[in-house]
Amino acid sequence: MPNSRSPKKARIPNLLNIENWIFFGHRSFGIGHLTRTGAVLALAFRLTSAFAQTPPTNSPPPPPPSTLIMPGPSGPVRITSSGAMQISSQPANSTPDLFNSLIGSAASVDMESVVTARVEFDPPVVAAGGRATYRIVVNALDESLKLPDQLPAPNGLEVTTGGRAQSYQPSAAGRLQPQTTINYRAVATNTGAFKIPSFTATAYGKPVTVPEAHLVVVEPGTPGVREAQHLVLQLPEGDIYVGQTLRIPVMLIDPGDGSVVALQQARVNGDAIFSEPNSYGLRHDIVHQNGQAYAAFIQEVIITPMREGRQTLVAQANCISGRPVMVQPGVFQGGSTLVDSDPVPMMVKALPEDRLPGFSGAIGSFSIEPPKLSTNQVRAGDPVTLRVTVRGEGNLGRLTMPSAPRLRDWQSFPPQGDPAPPFVIQQRGYTVFSYTLIPLTEKSKATPAIPFCSFDPAKGAYVDLTIPPVPLAVTPAPAGAETKLQAAQSDTRDGEIDDGTTRERALAMTGLAETPGWSGSGLGALQQRWWFLALQLLPAGGIAGLLFWDKRRRFLEQYPEVERKRKARRGLRKQLAAARRAAAAQDARAFVTGAINALREACAPHGAANPEALVCADVLRELPATERESRGGDIVRRLFTADDAIRFGGPVRDGSELLALRPELERVLEELKARL
Numbered sequence: 009m010p011n012s013r014s015p016k017k018a019r020i021p022n023l024l025n026i027e028n029w030i031f032f033g034h035r036s037f038g039i040g041h042l043t044r045t046g047a048v049l050a051l052a053f054r055l056t057s058a059f060a061q062t063p064p065t066n067s068p069p070p071p072p073p074s075t076l077i078m079p080g081p082s083g084p085v086r087i088t089s090s091g092a093m094q095i096s097s098q099p100a101n102s103t104p105d106l107f108n109s110l111i112g113s114a115a116s117v118d119m120e121s122v123v124t125a126r127v128e129f130d131p132p133v134v135a136a137g138g139r140a141t142y143r144i145v146v147n148a149l150d151e152s153l154k155l156p157d158q159l160p161a162p163n164g165l166e167v168t169t170g171g172r173a174q175s176y177q178p179s180a181a182g183r184l185q186p187q188t189t190i191n192y193r194a195v196a197t198n199t200g201a202f203k204i205p206s207f208t209a210t211a212y213g214k215p216v217t218v219p220e221a222h223l224v225v226v227e228p229g230t231p232g233v234r235e236a237q238h239l240v241l242q243l244p245e246g247d248i249y250v251g252q253t254l255r256i257p258v259m260l261i262d263p264g265d266g267s268v269v270a271l272q273q274a275r276v277n278g279d280a281i282f283s284e285p286n287s288y289g290l291r292h293d294i295v296h297q298n299g300q301a302y303a304a305f306i307q308e309v310i311i312t313p314m315r316e317g318r319q320t321l322v323a324q325a326n327c328i329s330g331r332p333v334m335v336q337p338g339v340f341q342g343g344s345t346l347v348d349s350d351p352v353p354m355m356v357k358a359l360p361e362d363r364l365p366g367f368s369g370a371i372g373s374f375s376i377e378p379p380k381l382s383t384n385q386v387r388a389g390d391p392v393t394l395r396v397t398v399r400g401e402g403n404l405g406r407l408t409m410p411s412a413p414r415l416r417d418w419q420s421f422p423p424q425g426d427p428a429p430p431f432v433i434q435q436r437g438y439t440v441f442s443y444t445l446i447p448l449t450e451k452s453k454a455t456p457a458i459p460f461c462s463f464d465p466a467k468g469a470y471v472d473l474t475i476p477p478v479p480l481a482v483t484p485a486p487a488g489a490e491t492k493l494q495a496a497q498s499d500t501r502d503g504e505i506d507d508g509t510t511r512e513r514a515l516a517m518t519g520l521a522e523t524p525g526w527s528g529s530g531l532g533a534l535q536q537r538w539w540f541l542a543l544q545l546l547p548a549g550g551i552a553g554l555l556f557w558d559k560r561r562r563f564l565e566q567y568p569e570v571e572r573k574r575k576a577r578r579g580l581r582k583q584l585a586a587a588r589r590a591a592a593a594q595d596a597r598a599f600v601t602g603a604i605n606a607l608r609e610a611c612a613p614h615g616a617a618n619p620e621a622l623v624c625a626d627v628l629r630e631l632p633a634t635e636r637e638s639r640g641g642d643i644v645r646r647l648f649t650a651d652d653a654i655r656f657g658g659p660v661r662d663g664s665e666l667l668a669l670r671p672e673l674e675r676v677l678e679e680l681k682a683r684l
Contacts, residue, residue, distance in 0.1 A: 015324065021365070027060075028114070029213070032430055032566055038138060049361060054681070055208040066640075067668075068070045069571070071422065073370065074089040084090075085377050095589065109645065116183050116184070117149075117176070117183065117184050117185075117186060118179055118181070118184060118185040118186075118668070119148075119149070119186070119212070119523075121147065121179075121546065123146060123147060123148045123211045123212065123214070123216050124146070124216070125144060125146045125209065125216050125217065125218045125219070126144075126145050126219070127142070127143065127144050127145075127204075127218060127219055127220075127221040128143050128221060129142055129143075129194065129222065129223040130139070130143055130236050131234055131235075131236060131563065132223060132224060132235075132236075133220070133223075133224045133225075133233055134196070134223065134224075134225055134226075134233060134234075134235060134236070135225070135226055135227065135228045135229070135230060135233050135235075136196060136197060136198060136199050136225050136226070136227060136228055137195065137197060137228065137234075138195070138228075138235045139171070139193060139195055139235050139236050139238065139350075140157075140193070140195075140196075140223055140235070140236050141191055141192070141193065141194065141236040141238075141347070141348075142167060142191070142193075142194045142204065142221065142223075143189065143190070143191055143192075143345075143346070143514040144189070144190045144192075144218060145187060145188070145189050145190075146187070146188050146190075146209070146211060146216065147177075147185055147186065147187050147188075148186060148188060148211035148212060148216075149174065149186045149188065149211075149212075150172065150173075150174040150186075150188045150404070152210075152211050152212045152213075153188050153190075153209065153210070153211050154209060154210040154211075155218075155478075156207060156209070158341065159192065159204060160204060160207050160600040161194075161204055161206050162202050162203060162204070164196055164197065164198045164200070164202065165192070165194060165195075165196045165202045165204075166194070166195045166197075166581065167190060167192045167194050167204075167221070168191075168192065168193045168211065168351075169193075169324065170191035170193050170324070170348040171189075171190075171277075171323075171324030171346055171347070171348030172188070172189070172190045172191070172321065173188070173189050173273075173324060173326070173346050174186060174188045174189075174322070175187050175189070175326075175344070189346040189347050190422075190663050191346055191347075193323070193348075193350070193386070194223065194504055196223065196305075198225065199225045199226055199227055199325060199361055200224075200225055201222065201223070201225075202222070202224075202225065203220055203221070203222050203223075204220060204221050204223075204224045205220050206218060206219050207218045210537050213565075223229070226255065226391075226465070227542055235333045236347075237260065237263075237268075237327060237345075238347055238348065238349055238350065239258050239259065239260055239274075239323045239324070239325060239347055239348060239349035240258075240259040240260075240261070240295075240297070240304075240349060241256060241257075241258060241259075241276070241321060241323050241349050241352045242257045242259065243321075243352065243354060244256075246465065247357055247373065247461070247465060247468065247532055248313065248354060248355065248356050248357065248465070249313075249356065249357050249358070249359055249465050250313055250315065250316050250356055250357070250358055250359060251312060251314070251359070251369060251370045251371045251403065252312065252313065252402070252403070252465050253312050253371065253372060253402050253403040253404075253405075253434075254310070254311050254312075255308050255309075255310055255322075256276055256308065256309050256311055256323075257289075257293055257306050257307075257308050257309070258271070258274040258287075258306070258307050258308070258323045258325060258349075259304045259305070259306050259346065260304060260305045260306075260325070260327060261295075261302050261303075261304050262292070262302070262304055262305060264303065265329055266330060267329050268305065268329050269328045269329060269330055269342065270290065270328040270330070271305040271306075271307045271325050271326070271327060271328070272307075272325065272326040272328055272344070273287070273288060273325060273326050274287045274292075274307040274308075274323065274325035275287070275309055275322070275323070275324060275325070275326070276311050276321050276322070276323045277322050277323075277324065278307050278311070278313075278319050278320060278321050278322070278354075279315075279319065279320070280313060280314045280315035280319060281311050281312070281314065281319065281321065282312040282313075282314055283310070283311045283315055283433060284309070284311070284405075284430070284434075285307060285431075286307060286310075286431040287307050287309050287310075287429075288307070288309075288310070288434075288491050289306065289307060289308040290305070290306070290307045291305075291306050291307075291494045291563065292304070292305055292306070294462050300513040309323070310431075310506055311436060312403065312406075313354070313356040314504050316353055316356050316357060317355075317356060318353060318354070318356075318495050319353070319354045319355075319356055320351045320352070320354070321351070321352045321353075321354055322348060322349055322350075322351055322352070323348060323349040323352075324346060324347065325346075325347060325348075325349040325642050326344045326345070326347075327344070327345045327346075327347045328342065328343075328344055329342070329343055329344070329345060330342055330343070351621065357375075358450040359371075359463055360463075360468075360470070362470065362566075362675060363461070363470055364443060364459075364461035364470045365456070365459040365461065366410045366459030366460040366461050366473075366474065367410075367461045367462070367463070367470065368408045368409060368460075369403070369407075369408055369411065370399055370402065370403065370407055370408075370411045370460075370461070370462035370463070370473075371402050371403055371462065371463045371465065372399075372401050372402010372403060372404070372462060372463075372464070372465070373400045373402060373464055373466060374398055374399065374401075374402060374404075374462045374473060375398075375399050375400055375463075375468065375473070376396065376397070376398060376460070376473050376475060377396075377397040377398075377399065379394050379396045379455075379475055379478055380394070380395045380396075380478075381393070381394055381395075381455070381475070381478050381480060382395075384424045384479070384480060384481060384482065385480075385481040385482075385483065386447065386481075386482060386483070387482070387483045387484070387485055388447050388448060388449055388450050388452075388482055388483070388484060388485040389447075389448070389485045390446070390447075391444050391445065391446050391448065392444075392445055392446070392447070392455075392480065393442055393443070393444055393445075394442070394443040394444075394445055394455055394475075394478065395440060395441070395442055396440070396441045396442075396443065396458075396475055397422075397438055397439070397440050398408070398438060398440075398441070398551075399437060399438040400437070400438075401437070402462070404434055404437070404438070404439050405429075405431060405432075405433045405434040405439075406430055407425075407428030407439055408425075409425070409441045409460065410423075410454060410457050410458065410459060410460055411423065411459075412443055413456055413458065413459070415456050416448075417448050417449050417452050418447060418448060418452065418455075418456055419445070419446040419448060419556035420443065420444070420445050420446070420456075421443075421444040421445075423441045423442060423443050424441065424442045424444075425439070425441060425675070426439040426441065428442050435468075445456070447482045449482070450482045450483060450484045451482075451483075452480065452482045453479065453480065453481075453482075454477035454478060454479050454480055455477050455480055456477060457475065457476060457477050458474065458475040458658060459474050460473045460474055460475055474533050496499045496625070500529070504597070534587045547550060569613060572612070572613040573613045573684045576609050576610060576612055576613045576684055577681065577684050579606075579609035579619065580606055580610050580680075580681060580684075581676065583602050583603075583605040583606035583609055584602070584606045584674070584677060585599070586601075586602035586605075587599050587602030587603045587606060587670070587673070588607055588670070589602075590602055590668050591670045594663075595668065596650075596663030596664075596666050596667055597654050597663075598669055599652065599666060599670070600647055600650045600651050600654060600666060601654065603647050603669075603673050604647055604648065604651045605619065606673075607622075607627050607644065607647070607676075607680070608627065610621070610630075610677060610680035610681060610683075610684065611626060611630040611680065613684065614630055614683070615630075623648075624644060624645060624648035627644055627648075628641055628644055628645075629645070630680065630683075631676070631679075631680075632679070635676070635679065636657045639672060640672075640675075640676045640679075643669055643672050643673055643676060644676070646666070647666070647669070648671070648672070651665055656675050
């Protein structure tokens with residue numbers, strides 16, 4: 009037996025505690041894949057330990073010993089297939105671990121780096137009719153990334169949308185770099201070589217070039233050819249109803265070669281599906297498909313269908329894999345790959361209409377424990393707390409209890425729910441609600457019965473779970489408190505009572521008004537006058553104006569060159585008018601300045617530059633080739649030469665000749681204006 013005080017054994021519990029803290033922080037603050045190292049390390053240790061202790065009876069023989077090298081807080085960690093873990097201690101004078109440095113510092117998100125995209129077919133060679141994954145990875149935020157609705161796939165290659173996820177990777181500068189992965193399912197029915205050519209995507213409003221990718225399709229049965237790794241969904245048997253909580257196992261078949269270590273961050277997507285942010289029950293077990301047994305990684309996801317009708321589910325998760333290190337045989341380097349499942353149809357039914365009293369959305373198989381009072385003896389007017397425990401399987405984590413009925417002898421408040429998070433309530437299998445009740449008279453002998461029912465999907469019917477009364481001894485209220493209790497009773501009598509009816513207050517004639525009210529021109533209702541209808545059109549006009557303004561703003565954001573050209577046309581008219589006024593006044597200097605500014609305004613939008621920054625070569629570049637080498641180019645050169653002389657204090661020798669260029673200048677400006 010190894011010594012329990014050995015440094016290696018003493019570090020493992022601390023490391024797992026660190027992982028647990030980081031993992032829950034990841035769920036709460038969304039750090040993403042920054043926590044992948046700690047989470048994967050603990051998962052790998054648990055899985056390998058479980059395999060070493062309780063191996064499945066029908067599991068395939070273990071693969072040859074291999075090693076997975078992963079970074080740890082105190083040095084490299086080696087995990088062998090037999091479950092052995094070795095943690096290398098780090099010298100005191102060595103460089104701090106990058107993972108710990110990122111955790112200890114408030115790392116910001118890197119959004120300034122150049123956005124690039126990389127693509128791959130996984131696997132690059134597949135049999136005809138088999139499935140490959142066309143994967144695109146872009147170092148940008150998911151919300152800013154836009155891809156074409158239809159990829160430029162060649163004929164014979166069917167490409168459909170798969171999973172999509174975002175993570176964060178630590179960069180060398182100590183910042184977090186976002187990384188978005190998009191999967192597409194690719195299936196080819198014919199053999200041959202297929203290529204998806206390069207196309208353009210958009211990230212942060214800027215174009216990003218997605219390079220081309222190649223796929224080779226061979227005949228079925230070719231040795232060494234495999235399909236892409238994909239998830240398998242297992243829907244529960246029986247009918248599925250709107251609002252029902254479903255525990256969906258998401259499975260990944262273990263290839264058995266040690267390349268897959270675990271499954272992480274599983275989720276199920278759908279058009280009208282609410283998926284819980286936490287997944288449960290990561291385990292390695294034996295599953296049966298098509299009459300055969302397979303070893304698989306399984307993680308359960310809780311979803312709730314929100315709409316009746318046919319739904320399509322697609323699961324996705326991060327496959328934690330180990331890739332072999334070429335320079336070290338038998339050693340694997342950890343990595344994460346987004347995998348998804350084929351679309352799975354699901355039919356969702358609506359709840360029946362014959363609901364019992366007290367239905368508040370509870371769907372599942374529930375039972376009510378005997379309710380408990382905070383005390384069995386209370387004075388009239390003092391509050392008492394009724395605790396109700398609900399157990400079972402269903403939407404426990406997001407259960408809402410009905411309010412207590414309003415009775416003339418009781419005052420009640422809305423129930424207080426369980427403060428535990430929904431995923432904790434779902435895991436432990438019960439939830440607790442508290443009712444605050446106040447008896448208003450000593451005649452009360454028990455708490456009121458609270459109607460409550462649930463819908464059982466297995467039975468397809470509603471189940472009465474009414475909370476029964478609890479005996480209670482009520483003593484008279486102290487002197488001076490009876491008036492308040494009578495006022496509370498009168499308020500209750502004026503509202504709903506136990507038989508569901510309402511009682512109105514007695515009508516009383518009001519007295520005469522002491523002062524006159526507002527005067528009016530007639531007794532007709534305001535809504536019958538013409539100006540009232542016109543007044544209702546003002547909000548509609550305002551909303552329509554806002555919609556038009558927002559549509560125009562979005563259009564100009566997508567096509568900024570429209571605004572640049574409009575501004576250039578306005579500046580061209582202004583400068584040309586100044587040049588004409590200068591020519592009429594025989595002012596050669598002002599004419600040259602106005603002409604140069606007009607040429608710059610007309611050419612600026614094509615280069616997306618400021619007009620003041622353009623020089624003669626920039627203007628000549630925007631002229632047609634024939635015009636550049638003919639009279640138009642000569643006019644531009646003469647005007648810029650004169651402008652240089654004016655700018656640096658030189659005299660204008662040929663002022664009359666420059667003024668004579670006005671007709672030809674306007675012809676050149678008309679040609680440039682036609683391009684705006």
